[in-house]
Amino acid sequence: xxxxxxxxxxxxxxxxxxxxxxxxxxxxxxxxxxxxxxxxxxxxxxxxxxxxxxxxxxxxxxxxxxxxxxxxxxxxxxxxxxxxxxxxxxxxxxxxxxxxxxxxxxxxxxxxxxxxxxxxxxxxxxxxxxxxxxxxxxxxxxxxxxxxxxxxxxxxxxxxxxxxxxxxxxxxxxxxxxxxxxxxxxxxxxxxxxxxxxxxxxxxxxxxxxxxxxxxxxxxxxxxxxxxxxxxxxxxxxxxxxxxxxxxxxxxxxxxxxxxxxxxxxxxxxxxxxxxxxxxxxxxxxxxxxxxxxxxxxxxxxxxxxxxxxxxxxxxxxxxxxxxxxxxxxxxxxxxxxxxxxxxxxxxxxxxxxxxxxxxxxxxxxxxxxxxxxxxxxxxxxxxxxxxxxxxxxxxxxxxxxxxxxxxxxxxxxxxxxxxxxxxxxxxxxxxxxxxxxxxxxxxxxxxxxxxxxxxxxxxxxxxxxxxxxxxxxxxxxxxxxxxxxxxxxxxxxxxxxxxxxxxxxxxxxxxxxxxxxxxxxxxxxxxxxxxxxxxxxxxxx
Amino acid sequence: xxxxxxxxxxxxxxxxxxxxxxxxxxxxxxxxxxxxxxxxxxxxxxxxxxxxxxxxxxxxxxxxxxxxxxxxxxxxxxxxxxxxxxxxxxxxxxxxxxxxxxxxxxxxxxxxxxxxxxxxxxxxxxxxxxxxxxxxxxxxxxxxxxxxxxxxxxxxxxxxxxxxxxxxxxxxxxxxxxxxxxxxxxxxxxxxxxxxxxxxxxxxxxxxxxxxxxxxxxxxxxxxxxxxxxxxxxxxxxxxxxxxxxxxxxxxxxxxxxxxxxxxxxxxxxxxx
Numbered sequence: 142x143x144x145x146x147x148x149x150x151x152x153x154x155x156x157x158x159x160x161x162x163x164x165x166x167x168x169x170x171x172x173x174x175x176x177x178x179x180x181x182x183x184x185x186x187x188x189x190x191x192x193x194x195x196x197x198x199x200x201x202x203x204x205x206x207x208x209x210x211x212x213x214x215x216x217x218x219x220x221x222x223x224x225x226x227x228x229x230x231x232x233x234x235x236x237x238x239x240x241x242x243x244x245x246x247x248x249x250x251x252x253x254x255x256x257x258x259x260x261x262x263x264x265x266x267x268x269x270x271x272x273x274x275x276x277x278x279x280x281x282x283x284x285x286x287x288x289x290x291x292x293x294x295x296x297x298x299x300x301x302x303x304x305x306x307x308x309x310x311x312x313x314x315x316x317x318x319x320x321x322x323x324x325x326x327x328x329x330x331x332x333x334x335x336x337x338x339x340x341x342x343x344x345x346x347x348x349x350x351x352x353x354x355x356x357x358x359x360x361x362x363x364x365x366x367x368x369x370x371x372x373x374x375x376x377x378x379x380x381x382x383x384x385x386x387x388x389x390x391x392x393x394x395x396x397x398x399x400x401x402x403x404x405x406x407x408x409x410x411x412x413x414x415x416x417x418x419x420x421x422x423x424x425x426x427x428x429x430x431x432x433x434x435x436x437x438x439x440x441x442x443x444x445x446x447x448x449x450x451x452x453x454x455x456x457x458x459x460x461x462x463x464x465x466x467x468x469x470x471x472x473x474x475x476x477x478x479x480x481x482x483x484x485x486x487x488x489x490x491x492x493x494x495x496x497x498x499x500x501x502x503x504x505x506x507x508x509x510x511x512x513x514x515x516x517x518x519x520x521x522x523x524x525x526x527x528x529x530x531x532x533x534x535x536x537x538x539x540x541x542x543x544x545x546x547x548x549x550x551x552x553x554x555x556x557x558x559x560x561x562x563x564x565x566x567x568x569x570x571x572x573x574x575x576x577x578x579x580x581x582x583x584x585x586x587x588x589x590x591x592x593x594x595x596x597x598x599x600x601x602x603x604x605x606x607x608x609x610x611x612x613x614x615x616x617x618x619x620x621x622x623x624x625x626x627x628x629x630x631x632x633x634x635x636x637x638x639x640x641x642x643x644x645x646x647x648x649x650x651x652x653x654x655x656x657x658x659x660x661x662x663x664x665x666x667x668x669x670x671x672x673x674x675x676x677x678x679x680x681x682x683x
Numbered sequence: 684x685x686x687x688x689x690x691x692x693x694x695x696x697x698x699x700x701x702x703x704x705x706x707x708x709x710x711x712x713x714x715x716x717x718x719x720x721x722x723x724x725x726x727x728x729x730x731x732x733x734x735x736x737x738x739x740x741x742x743x744x745x746x747x748x749x750x751x752x753x754x755x756x757x758x759x760x761x762x763x764x765x766x767x768x769x770x771x772x773x774x775x776x777x778x779x780x781x782x783x784x785x786x787x788x789x790x791x792x793x794x795x796x797x798x799x800x801x802x803x804x805x806x807x808x809x810x811x812x813x814x815x816x817x818x819x820x821x822x823x824x825x826x827x828x829x830x831x832x833x834x835x836x837x838x839x840x841x842x843x844x845x846x847x848x849x850x851x852x853x854x855x856x857x858x859x860x861x862x863x864x865x866x867x868x869x870x871x872x873x874x875x876x877x878x879x880x881x882x883x884x885x886x887x888x889x890x891x892x893x894x895x896x897x898x899x900x901x902x903x904x905x906x907x908x909x910x911x912x913x914x915x916x917x918x919x920x921x922x923x924x925x926x927x928x929x930x931x932x933x934x935x936x937x938x939x940x941x942x943x944x945x946x947x948x949x950x951x952x953x954x955x956x
Contacts (some may be wrong), residue, residue, distance in 0.1 A: 179724060182886035185831075185895060192805065246850075248803070
């Protein structure tokens with residue numbers, strides 16, 4: 142095959158390969174990184190193994206929660222407080238697990254989120270029912286003990302009335318949630334019977350409180366009825382103005398203590414919890430500015446005590462409000478992003494000291510908390526690449542509705558490139574250069590010497606060899622090695638290399654090449670001639 | 684070895700490599716579900732035999748109609764009906780609803796309802812890649828508790844065989860999360876009427892999914908794939924030519940002769956030299 146033909150074939154092959162590659166380049170589906178999903182399916186091998194959470198346990202947890210309400214309400218009704226405490230602790234634990242799961246699975250915007258809200262309120266209601274029932278139980282015993290002591294008896298009646306009203310309010314709210322909760326339970330094929338029974342138990346407990354209070358009032362203690370009932374006139378009066386408020390509003394809780402002295406302490410309770418202690422003014426009035434903060438939306442009760450004197454019970458309602466949350470991202474460095482934003486109610490009021498969650502890539506959650514201005518900040522470490530972040534406010538325990546920010550995207554560059562690979566590459570390049578240079582110098586060194594005729598010293602040092610008795614081709618090989626050694630050429634050199642390095646002996650080496658590779662057999666005359674040259678006995682060498 | 688000989692060998696090697704590359708390219712395709720697509724979304728690895736004639740089907744094998752995109756004639760529907768009546772098992776895998784006319788012609792009440800289903804019952808980031816539960820009693824899913832599906836459609840009618848978990852929704856806005864008016868609910872992915880089974884996920888048979896549900900694939904062996912109407916038959920003109928040569932003896936003999944003649948000529952010339 143001559144050179145022109147081979148070049149033509151090579152060119153044709155190159156064109157063919159280019160055409161094949163070109164055809165694929167038009168439609169790079171085979172090797173494009175995008176080719177991991179189509180409308181019909183995704184390549185599971187390329188999809189990250191990442192579960193959104195333990196979804197399988199969500200519905201069973203809902204079932205357990207509803208079941209627990211029935212058990213808890215029953216034990217409260219039976220006044221088995223020890224068991225009720227245990228049931229409440231378990232209910233709280235289940236609720237915590239459920240809350241975490243709802244957040245992890247990102248389902249707070251669904252009817253499961255509604256179920257969660259209802260469950261939180263049920264949790265508070267049942268906890269309050271347990272406390273109130275226990276207190277009511279104690280009051281019932283106390284009422285018998287203090288009969289005959291009008292002042293003590295009145296105190297018991299006042300507190301009993303406050304508790305009774307609170308229990309009625311709590312029950313009303315509990316019962317209002319029944320329809321929605323049962324609807325959601327049926328959707329998920331959950332048995333809602335225990336929950337419905339809990340409503341009945343709750344009603345019985347509240348009715349029992351009503352009955353006792355009516356019995357006391359009707360029994361004629363000689364001191365009249367309750368303050369709120371209007372039949373008993375307590376010297377300590379309380380009122381809340383306005384009677385409605387929402388997050389951040391200030392409600393004035395105050396009144397007058399007709400029998401009190403200036404400076405005497407008055408304790409104000411909201412939902413049976415001490416909210417403030419204030420002193421009576423000179424005009425025997427008292428007032429406390431109650432700011433609506435972390436308190437559930439719905440009805441609440443307030444009353445006051447001054448020593449053993451109890452006030453009437455005042456009711457007020459906390460109204461829910463919408464919220465909005467913002468999110469801004471700023472790259473701190475190649476691996477961290479600063480998330481900042483504001484959480485405000487719909488009237489622009491900042492929501493302070495509230496927990497905020499930042500959802501990263503739809504999965505990971507990072508917690509933060511708003512400061513006194515409703516501003517939050519969290520620095521999050523992330524791997525290099527594009528990330529989607531969203532801020533969420535879940536409003537647990539607040540008279541506020543949940544909100545979430547628009548999803549923001551950030552692209553992190555990752556850590557700066559390490560200098561080590563570059564240093565290694567430079568070192569490798571330098572090493573390669575040094576090696577090639579050394580090798581070239583080694584190759585060029587012997588080439589220079591044979592350009593000139595071998596020195597007489599070299600010729601004198603030529604080894605004495607004998608080819609007598611050897612086959613002709615073998616003898617030629619011995620003579621080739623002899624000449625190569627005499628010329629100081631490396632053993633790695635082929636006959637062609639030797640002919641190029643020592644052109645003065647080219648005839649010898651070319652003849653040996655034909656013998657060695659073309660299979661020719663040298664004649665005796667040729668061997669004699671070669672022996673003479675190899676041993677340095679020929680003046681013209683070739 | 685002389686320099687000319689070395690060049691000759693190099694050219695020969697390049698020619699062989701180029702021929703191998705050309706063969707790989709022209710005998711494969713990137714078409715979805717194609718038996719000639721060796722990539723993840725092809726069906727080259729599905730252990731099944733292709734058939735191009737629906738007459739006289741073997742009732743011992745499962746007939747798979749996978750992602751059908753060509754209509755069935757009345758005659759072909761008749762062949763299928765005969766096959767079903769004889770005890771043969773037919774699986775229609777479709778998620779675009781193109782099989783609904785065939786199902787109607789077969790007198791079935793089952794229909795494929797294309798939906799963008801998503802579920803929380805999964806261990807992958809893609810919400811369309813989730814697991815469903817076996818709810819029906821059938822040999823198709825013997826020994827199988829759950830099946831991993833890949834962006835399936837819902838199936839209505841028939842006896843349910845595969846059903847999603849309750850935490851599944853139709854992701855109408857395609858954002859991968861339940862939002863807006865989307866609600867959780869179960870959906871049937873596979874149903875059966877007698878020997879006719881409708882599977883709302885044709886992706887179960889692509890190369891990348893075979894390892895996900897090996898027992899199911901094992902249960903339906905041996906498989907005959909209808910290559911006339913299924914998208915598994917999608918090829919290209921070169922593949923079609925190759926198939927024609929394989930199926931036509933004179934053409935195969937001519938192709939063999941074309942391959943042998945240059946070699947014979949080469950050796951003959953060398954001997955003359």
